[in-house]
Amino acid sequence: MNLDEAHDLIDMLLDKVDQPYFTDDEKNMFIDQAISAFINGHYQFYEQEQVSRDALASFIYYSAKNNTDDTWEVSTARLPDNYVHLIQISLVYNSVSYSDGNQAKIVGVKDFYDRLYSSDPFNKATTEDPIAYVRQDATSTYIGFSPSIPAADTDVTNPGKYRYNCLVFKDHSECFDNNPQDALKELYQREIIDITVRKMIGNIEGAGIQFQQIETEQSKPI
Incomplete structure (x- = not known):
């Protein structure tokens, strides 16, 4: 999966939950955050689980x-x-x-x-x-x-x-390289995309909750 295909997959997953549009730069920022979370998450189990050692082999x-x-x-x-x-x-x-x-x-x-x-x-x-x-x-x-x-x-x-x-750390351009030989395996790319989408949805929902709290405070009588 290259970066354009990753962006398309993100759009498809976000459309399922009726989320707003993100620019490619914003998607890349969230992908980089997800890559960090992917590395840190598997590192916790690196010594215990072969699954995590396999996942981090490219890093x-x-x-x-x-x-x-x-x-x-x-x-x-x-x-x-x-x-x-x-x-x-x-x-x-x-x-x-x-x-x-x-x-x-x-x-x-x-x-x-x-x-x-x-x-x-x-x-x-x-x-x-x-x-x-x-x-x-x-x-x-x-x-x-x-x-x-x-x-x-x-x-x-x-x-x-x-x-x-x-x-x-390898950023979005390295993990989703146009050359399949240099890119991360698709199994791990999809795991990173899943983390990316959760972060994007969480960001929007978090902002929505914060907006609702502000609206509630402003609507209170003086």
Whole structure:
């Protein structure tokens, strides 16, 4: 299904409930809101349900990087600008292969710093049990992790490495691309359209209720 077909389907579904006309730009805005709801809804069940993992497969972004600097350790990894949720990050401290990495436990910022500066040796992060959290500054989003991955050897034969998977946002033009190979599967497109229509109807009904409340207040005697 491409974007024009998605717009036609929205019109048909809205006509069934006698809703007013929406411009294409307004439809696209609601579709983008629905895509966010689709991602967040399935993310809640990502670890438990294969259905949700299948639904989000097209939104997964993968990155892997060696620390080729022979001087500095690395303790952060930058996330893409359209980042939504972190799924996993693994860290390699002393091996050539990414497959030998240790999965970092993703924690909140308070837990991260509590463990980072803990004097309890059983509570501190280790290379066998690393930790990570997501942090933001004014312009970017990063993964912070501990322990830091080591600098490369002087001959760059054994650098530290990280590898992560995250969910990223794709807008209406990507999910409903004219090229079927690039678009989301129609099964998930239709789920997004259903969410879109519910949001559009809810928006109109919400505005109608608000209008009725204003009318009621204005009609009250002074």
